[in-house]
Amino acid sequence: MSSDRPQDPAPSAFSLRARNIRKSFGGTEVLHGVDVDVLGGRVLALLGENGAGKSTLVRVIAGAHQPDAGTLEFGSPDGAAETATGLDPPAARRRGIRMIFQELSDAPDLTVAENISLGNWPRRRGLVDWRAVRQRARQVLDSMGVTLDLDAKVATLRVGERQIVEIARALSDDAGCLVLDEPTAALSAEECRRLFGFVRRLREQGVALVHITHRLDEVAELADDVVVLRDGAVSAAGPADRFDRTELVTAMVGRDIGAVTRPEPSTSVTGTPLLVFDKATAPPAFEELDLVVHAGEIVCLYGKVGSGTADVADAVFGRRRPTAGTVRVLDRPPADGPRQAIARGIGYLAADRQREGALLTRSVGENLAAPSWPRLSRFGLVDAARERRAFTRWSEQLGIRAPDGAGQSLAGLSGGNQQKVLLARWLERGSSLLALVEPTRGVDVGARSDIYAALRGMAADGAGILVATSDYEEVVQLADRALVMVRGRVTRELAGDLVTTEALTDAAGG
Amino acid sequence: MAHATEDRTAPNGAGPDGAAARPASAEGPAKRPLRGRTLPELGALLLMLAALVLFFSLKTPQFMTQGNLLNLLTAVAVTGIIAIPGTMLLIAGQVDLSVGSGAAFCGVMMASIAQEQIILVGVLAAVGIGIAIGVVNGVLVTVFKVNALIATLGMMAVLRGLTHVNADGGTIALANFAGLGTARPFLDIPLPVIILVLVAAIAVVLMRYTVFGRSLYASGSNPVAARLVGVRGNKMLVLAFVASGLSVALSGLVLTSQLSAASPNSATGLELTVVTAIVLGGASLSGGRGTIQGTLVGLLIIGVVNNGLTLMNVNSFYQQVASGTLLILAVAFDQLRLRLAKT
Numbered sequence: 001m002s003s004d005r006p007q008d009p010a011p012s013a014f015s016l017r018a019r020n021i022r023k024s025f026g027g028t029e030v031l032h033g034v035d036v037d038v039l040g041g042r043v044l045a046l047l048g049e050n051g052a053g054k055s056t057l058v059r060v061i062a063g064a065h066q067p068d069a070g071t072l073e074f075g076s077p078d079g080a081a082e083t084a085t086g087l088d089p090p091a092a093r094r095r096g097i098r099m100i101f102q103e104l105s106d107a108p109d110l111t112v113a114e115n116i117s118l119g120n121w122p123r124r125r126g127l128v129d130w131r132a133v134r135q136r137a138r139q140v141l142d143s144m145g146v147t148l149d150l151d152a153k154v155a156t157l158r159v160g161e162r163q164i165v166e167i168a169r170a171l172s173d174d175a176g177c178l179v180l181d182e183p184t185a186a187l188s189a190e191e192c193r194r195l196f197g198f199v200r201r202l203r204e205q206g207v208a209l210v211h212i213t214h215r216l217d218e219v220a221e222l223a224d225d226v227v228v229l230r231d232g233a234v235s236a237a238g239p240a241d242r243f244d245r246t247e248l249v250t251a252m253v254g255r256d257i258g259a260v261t262r263p264e265p266s267t268s269v270t271g272t273p274l275l276v277f278d279k280a281t282a283p284p285a286f287e288e289l290d291l292v293v294h295a296g297e298i299v300c301l302y303g304k305v306g307s308g309t310a311d312v313a314d315a316v317f318g319r320r321r322p323t324a325g326t327v328r329v330l331d332r333p334p335a336d337g338p339r340q341a342i343a344r345g346i347g348y349l350a351a352d353r354q355r356e357g358a359l360l361t362r363s364v365g366e367n368l369a370a371p372s373w374p375r376l377s378r379f380g381l382v383d384a385a386r387e388r389r390a391f392t393r394w395s396e397q398l399g400i401r402a403p404d405g406a407g408q409s410l411a412g413l414s415g416g417n418q419q420k421v422l423l424a425r426w427l428e429r430g431s432s433l434l435a436l437v438e439p440t441r442g443v444d445v446g447a448r449s450d451i452y453a454a455l456r457g458m459a460a461d462g463a464g465i466l467v468a469t470s471d472y473e474e475v476v477q478l479a480d481r482a483l484v485m486v487r488g489r490v491t492r493e494l495a496g497d498l499v500t501t502e503a504l505t506d507a508a509g510g
Numbered sequence: 511m512a513h514a515t516e517d518r519t520a521p522n523g524a525g526p527d528g529a530a531a532r533p534a535s536a537e538g539p540a541k542r543p544l545r546g547r548t549l550p551e552l553g554a555l556l557l558m559l560a561a562l563v564l565f566f567s568l569k570t571p572q573f574m575t576q577g578n579l580l581n582l583l584t585a586v587a588v589t590g591i592i593a594i595p596g597t598m599l600l601i602a603g604q605v606d607l608s609v610g611s612g613a614a615f616c617g618v619m620m621a622s623i624a625q626e627q628i629i630l631v632g633v634l635a636a637v638g639i640g641i642a643i644g645v646v647n648g649v650l651v652t653v654f655k656v657n658a659l660i661a662t663l664g665m666m667a668v669l670r671g672l673t674h675v676n677a678d679g680g681t682i683a684l685a686n687f688a689g690l691g692t693a694r695p696f697l698d699i700p701l702p703v704i705i706l707v708l709v710a711a712i713a714v715v716l717m718r719y720t721v722f723g724r725s726l727y728a729s730g731s732n733p734v735a736a737r738l739v740g741v742r743g744n745k746m747l748v749l750a751f752v753a754s755g756l757s758v759a760l761s762g763l764v765l766t767s768q769l770s771a772a773s774p775n776s777a778t779g780l781e782l783t784v785v786t787a788i789v790l791g792g793a794s795l796s797g798g799r800g801t802i803q804g805t806l807v808g809l810l811i812i813g814v815v816n817n818g819l820t821l822m823n824v825n826s827f828y829q830q831v832a833s834g835t836l837l838i839l840a841v842a843f844d845q846l847r848l849r850l851a852k853t
Contacts, residue, residue, distance in 0.1 A: 317738075342740040356738060359731040361798035366724060370739040373721045380720045425739065 014040035014096060014176035014208040015075030016061065022069040023056055030056050032232045033070070037225070038177055043199060043209045045223035045240060047216075049252055049473070053232040054212050058179045061210070062099040063092030096176025100166050100183060108155035112148050113137035116169045140172045144198055160191030167198060177208040184218065196222055216245050216505060228252055249501060253473070262499065263456060266480045268296030273328075274433045274464035275316060280325035285311030286488040288325065293433070293464040298455060300475040301468045302504050303485035309437075309468035310351055312485075316435035316466060317341045317348040330433055342371050347426025349419075351437040351468075357422045358410055364421050365391040365406030371429045394424035399450050416447025423451060427458065434458070434465045440474060452477055472504040484508050551792050555807045562811060566818030573821055580700060584768075586813035587702035588613075588777075590806070591761045593784045594706075594713045595753040597805040600788050601717070602747055603730040603797025604651060604658040606754045608665035609761075610780030612643050614773070615673040616762030621682040621772035629687055636759045643669070644755025648748030666781065670774075677774040684771055691767030702764045709757065713802045722746055730797030786837040787812050794844055812836065 016038040023031040031053050038044055038061065048054045059065040061072070066086040074082045074095060087095070106115050113134045122132035137150050146164055154162055163183060170178055180199075184192050199209055199222060211222060219226055223240040228251040236243065236251035243251075277291035286308040293299045301309040314320040315327060318335035327334050335341035338348070350356035359367050369376055369387045376386050391406040398420045402408040410418060419439065426434055439455070440448045455478065459465055467478060475482050482499045484492040484507035492507040567574040592609045599606055616636040624632030643665065650661040693701040717723035728736040729743035736743050766772045791808030793800025812833065819829050 319738075338738050339740040339742065348738060350735075350738060355732075356734050359728050359735055359739075359798070361731040361794075362727055366728070370724070370728060370736075370741065373724065374740075377721050380722060382719060382721055382724060384719065 013076075013206060014038070016095075016097075016177065016208070017073040017075070018057075018061065018070065019073065020070040021057065021060055021067045023053075023060060023065060023067050030232045031060070031067075034229070034232070034234055035237075036061075036227050036234070038208045038210055039225075040176065040206045040208045041203055042224040043203055043211055043222050044225045044227060045219045046210055046212045046227050046229065047219065047248060047252055048229035052229040052252070054229055055181065056232075057229065058099065058181060058210060058212060060086070061092070061177075062097050062179055063087035063089040064099075096174060097179070098170035098175040098177065099179040099181065100163070100170060101181055104159070104162050104166065106154050106162055106166055106169075109153060111151050111153055112141075112157075112165055113150040115154050115165050116140060116172050118169060120173060136172055137168070140168045144168060144171070145201065158191075160194065163191075163195070164198070171202070171207075175207060177210070178202060179210040179212070181212045183211070184213065184215065216248055219243075219248065220245075245502070253501075262476060262497065263478070263480075265496065266296065266298070266459065268460045268462065269480060270295045270462070274330055275466060276326075276328040277312070277315075277322075278326045278328075280315070280322040280327050282311060282315060282320055282322045284488065285320065286315075286485070289488075289490060291466075291483065291490070293466050295432070295462050295464050296459050297480045298459050298465045298467065298478055300479035300482045301466065301485055302472060302475045302482055303468075303470065303508055305470050307470075307485045307508070308488040309470070309485050313348070313435040313437045313466060313468040316433070317346055319348075342429065342431075343374075345430070345432040347371075347429060347431035347434040347436075349422055349434075349436040349439050351441065353415070353419060353422065353442070358418055360409070360411040362410060363407050364395075364400070364402050364410050364413065367410045367421050368394060368424050368428060371425050375429075390428050391424075394427055395420075397427075398424055398454050399447075400424070414447075416443040416450075419443050420447060420451065420454075423454060427454070432463050434463060435468070436465065437468045438470065439467060440471070472501050472508075475499060475504055476501055552801070552804055552807065555791065555804065555811070559807055559811050559814065562814045562818065566814060566821065570818065570821040573818060578817065578821070580698075580703075582813050582817040583703045584700045585817065586809050587700070587706040588761050588764055588768075589780065589783050589787065589812070590706040590809045591702075591709055591764070592754070592757045592780065593787045593805050593809055594709050594802060595750065595757045596784050597788050597791070597793050597800055597802055598713060598717060598723075598726055598750050599658075599747075599754055600785075600793045600795070601730050601797065601800045602726040602743075602750055603733065604747060604750070605662065605785065605795075606647060606751065607659065607662040607781045607785075608643060608647065608669055609754065609758050609784055610777040611666045611670035611673060612640065612755065612758035613762035613765060613777040613780060614775070615643075615669040615676075616640055616759045617766040617772040617776060618673050618677045618682060618774055620763060621684045621766055622676055624684055624687065625682065633763060636763055637756065640755040640757075640759025640762075641752055642755070643758065644752035645748065647755070648751030651751070652744040652747050670778075673774045677772065679774070681771050681773040684766060687767050688770055689767065691764050691769075702768075705760065705764070709760075710802055710806055717802060722749065726750060727798060730799075732798070782837060783812060783833060786833060786840055789840040789844055790836065794848065795841060796848060808840075 018036045020033045020035065021031050022029065022033055034057055036057065046054050056065060060067050072084045072087065076082065107118060116137040117133045122129045122136060134150055141148055148161060154165055183195060199211065203209060219240055226238065226240045226243060227234060228236040228248060230252060272295040273292050274295050275293040277289045280289045281287045289312065301312055303309045311320055315322055315334060316329055318337045318341040329335065329346065330344055335344055335346065365387050368391050373382055376383050388406045395402060400420045401417050402413060410421060440451055443451065455465055469475060476499055479499050481493065481495045482504065483490045484504060486508060494503055572578055596606060616639050619639055620632040620636040623635050647662055647665055650656045651658045691702060695701060696704060725741045725743065725746040728741045729746065733743055765776055787808040788805050789795065790811060791800065791804030793804065815832060816829060819832065
């Protein structure tokens with residue numbers, strides 16, 4: 001219906017003023033009265049740490065969540081304002097609000113043209129008008145200055161191109177406001193530049209843009225206005241040029257900056273290298289990688305998602321095989337698969353806890369003991385009492401909150417407690433080398449510091465720990481040494497006091 | 511009956527205390543926890559069984575006689591011997607549909623060999639065939655990655671065909687082999703029932719206390735995660751399929767013995783009853799969940815329904831309708847339970 005409307009020539013027509021937005025989930029308030037202005041012809045950078053409430057806020061704006069309190073005030077071109085207490089998705093759509101989610105939400109087996117009209121098919125006498133589908137696609141892609149094969153299946157495109165198709169879909173029927181949720185996370189530098197080109201072009205056309213990010217360099221490059229969220233409240237807001245980098249970091253991290261402290265210099269690091277990568281290559285994940293982890297040392301591999309850090313950890317655990325160069329793990333060639341790696345004393349946490357770590361239907365006791373079953377059993381019979389004792393011991397040490405004890409099913413635990421159970425697997429197993437991917441993703445702050453303390457303790461006992469992470473605060477709090485990876489290559493190595501959030505984001509942004 | 515099944519799903523989804531204790535992640539709503547409480551679930555099943563027993567003993571005076579109950583248990587035993595390893599497979603996220611035609615094939619092979627050789631040779635041949643069926647199924651699923659439903663569905667057709675070929679279209683009569691199916695060596699309990707109890711007892715120990723059992727649970731719960739903690743999922747799966755094959759041979763022998771003959775059409779549709787009993791007993795089609803005890807109760811429920819309906823002179827075609835309905839209901843409630851656990 002909105003496509004029947006004549007093209008509105010007025011720029012800056014869109015105006016949304018959200019006031020005092022509050023939102024709770026399960027008794028926990030995640031937005032404590034947030035104000036934000038989204039205006040046509042301007043790019044608003046929405047900044048904040050993981051869990052600060054950015055996604056919740058934009059979901060309220062896009063109608064995916066209903067606010068518990070607060071108002072959404074929409075301006076119209078004639079100056080009259082209209083106030084709503086919340087939107088449902090169709091209402092948000094009618095108001096011209098479009099959201100591009102972090103994960104691709106296209107239909108991979110359909111063509112570019114079909115994807116652009118997905119869910120909004122032009123019709124003629126009740127049937128899809130395929131000529132109009134192609135025409136609309138060509139029109140919107142032309143207006144974006146992109147040439148893509150309209151008949152190519154989306155699955156054959158690169159990630160950046162698929163994102164362009166999604167943006168084209170959002171723009172194909174008069175978007176007034178476009179919300180981009182961390183759009184650059186999976187893009188190459190060149191694709192980022194291209195995306196920013198669109199964003200600028202849309203701004204000129206009068207579209208209101210909300211750009212969610214935790215990358216500060218993108219703010220300087222792109223944003224007119226900035227809103228920083230911290231713990232569900234606005235900690236800084238105003239024109240982007242009024243803030244410098246340090247001020248933004250302080251606003252994002254806030255008083256908690258005291259918590260993001262460097263650990264005491266480790267005294268446990270010895271000369272024994274447990275893990276050595278020498279010009280190791282596993283295309284396309286990483287190339288000519290040099291890396292050493294000594295006994296007693298925590299080495300962090302920092303890089304954006306897709307930079308190859310997780311693949312390095314996978315190679316340590318025998319999940320991925322380098323094609324060139326040498327890798328020595330505990331003085332041997334890499335293990336032939338996880339089972340052998342575990343037997344040799346290597347522990348591993350995958351990035352996706354639910355998919356690759358948790359045995360959700362089983363008890364916490366079994367989850368914790370699983371890698372140690374060969375040791376805890378005799379003639380194939382598992383000693384259940386020893387299994388329970390193992391759980392009791394580590395749950396006390398790590399502060400695992402399991403209301404029903406060792407028999408509690410893992411699914412009944414919070415994310416942080418689940419992660420503690422998965423980490424305790426390797427404590428019980430007595431692993432001497434750990435390869436951990438995003439060990440505190442989706443973990444609340446309290447559990448996070450418990451996990452850091454446990455890792456410090458393991459290192460102090462002589463274990464070598466490799467942490468692959470996209471969270472620079474984690475690096476600052478954990479690393480004896482840090483390596484920054486960009487697109488499969490190490491671009492910088494930092495140690496001691498040089499491991500700072502600025503140095504890390506700076507090295508990863510290049 | 512539907513009402514009682516509904517009851518057993520209730521304890522699983524509820525867990526308000528856990529939900530409150532969990533600090534909600536800032537970016538989304540907290541997940542409701544899932545509690546692994548199998549006992550109340552089993553209790554609800556037992557209640558359902560008791561209600562059915564009560565219903566049929568009021569409706570037909572013959573139901574509560576010793577003779578009838580022993581008949582009922584003997585009928586359950588043939589299905590049960592197969593359903594026990596079937597439960598182990600479903601817990602690991604797999605299924606074996608070749609059990610019915612496998613039992614017929616083992617029976618026919620045993621009978622045709624026993625006609626020319628001594629009976630023991632026939633028995634050994636049947637056991638060997640059962641193991642071979644299990645190995646082939648297991649290798650198809652783990653090495654060639656054929657979906658278990660399809661692999662064993664194909665095997666079901668293959669074996670039924672081979673059964674007819676070997677029986678040459680007719681029934682093979684076999685004297686001197688009634689002992690296995692009809693003997694009552696202990697307290698007047700039929701031997702097949704004793705065999706079922708022994709098989710179940712072994713399975714309970716395997717599933718609860720051994721690395722093998724835990725590996726099956728782990729693989730069914732999350733195959734990727736299980737591999738990453740060093741569980742030898744494929745090896746365990748092949749073993750479970752072999753256990754299924756062995757039980758098929760055993761069940762085929764019992765059947766042949768009970769009938770004193772091997773019919774190529776015997777045990778048709780047995781896989782339906784087996785899967786119904788397992789799912790009714792609380793094992794989940796999505797793997798990682800279920801108990802041997804639950805399956806035993808599920809078996810008894812099906813046995814009581816079939817026996818009771820027969821005593822009430824209900825047309826046997828309606829009994830088929832009843833068992834099909836029971837299967838669909840059991841699976842529907844399994845899905846409902848999973849949804850409750852997730853939200």
